Amino acid sequence: MNTTPPPQAQPVRPTRATKRVLLASPRGWCAGVDRAVAAVEKALELYGPPIYVRHEIVHNKYVVQTLERNGAIFVEQTQEVPEGSIVVFSAHGVAPIVHAQAAERKLATIDATCPLVTKVHKEAIRYANEDYDILLIGHEGHEEVIGTSGEAPDHITLVDGPADAANVEVRDESKVVWLSQTTLSVDETMETVDALKTRFPNLLSPPSDDICYATQNRQIAVKKLAEAAQLVIVVGSRNSSNSQRMVEAALAAGADTAYLVDFADEIDEAWLQGVTTVGLTSGASVPDVLVDSVLTWLAERGYTDVETVKTADESIAFSLPKELRRNLRTQPVDDL
Ligand code: SF4
DSSP: OOSSOOOSOOOOOOOOSSOEEEEEESOSOOHHHHHHHHHHHHHHHHHOSOEEEESOSSSOHHHHHHHHHTTEEEESSGGGSOTTOEEEEOTTOOOHHHHHHHHHTTOEEEEOOOHHHHHHHHHHHHHHHTTOEEEEESOTTOHHHHHHHTTSTTTEEEEOSGGGGGGOOOSOTTSEEEEEOTTSOHHHHHHHHHHHHHHOTTOBOOSSOSSOHHHHHHHHHHHHHHTTOSEEEEEOOTTOHHHHHHHHHHHHTTOSEEEEESSGGGOOGGGGTTOSEEEEEEOTTOOHHHHHHHHHHHHTTTOOEEEEEEOOOOOOOOOOOGGGGSOTTTSOGGGO
8 A cells, every 4th residue: 555656667777887875765764653752752741751661662772772761661561560650552552451451550551553553453353343253464473463463362363474374274264354464575465365365265355455554665665776776775673574574575676685784883894795786775663863874884985876766655644642632640540
């Protein structure tokens, strides 16, 4: 799902002897990440530290470290948050049981779940209410999958890739639907769906794409870079699903090599051996300041010619979580 049709396809100039960088557009920071990070910043501004955040607000080391310096405390479990405190739920979403645990501890909660993840939760609830078996395509153990599965654990079965499709059991083959994590590889997900359809010909598809616009647009962009770049650098953290998928997409699209780095100083000079064209992009949780530092690092090594390769326009923005529009400190906890 692109937010707008791709603009006029831009031909990427052929490789030349001079060193150059092809810079993807769109890249980095998506609407859901922007909203989640802004929610923590706003909570710090309104209520002062500490503000507890359950799980990394977004999967990016730099963002988490910056918020920590400003007074955010990251925890993995709700039980780690002192009673009566304020806790923000991350962009990846949480299961209903987490809301219940927070209420038991009398926590004031701010739910920064990306609205596009919430959409998948709602689909899961709807199909579970209609008694479908839901095949959730996603990566085992990923925070988002744990949250979505928690909406209807008795109806949801995780399918982690095409090979997993062979092992799935359902109660009624005529009443099966697939949903997916928002940050998967588009190509691999369709392979998984095809494998599931050979087993369950009546398999129902979600009403609209679950893989979000940002994930899809960044994969399209990195594939375009990979047509002309020998080396593709994706700025992003190891635990970022959409960033990892971009590395895979670059390799599948023809890049000789592709690497994921959090910071410019992780780039190995040896990667540049014989490389005239470097493709550069970043995952959906990455602020552009990190891409700028990679551009500086490359310029210091002669890659001064930077060409933007644009494959889509993005204009989506989400408003802050509703809890930030009222005063959590004076609102009775039961009302939150
Ligand atoms: Fe939302 Fe997609 Fe960004 Fe995740 S990657 S926060 S689902 S817009």
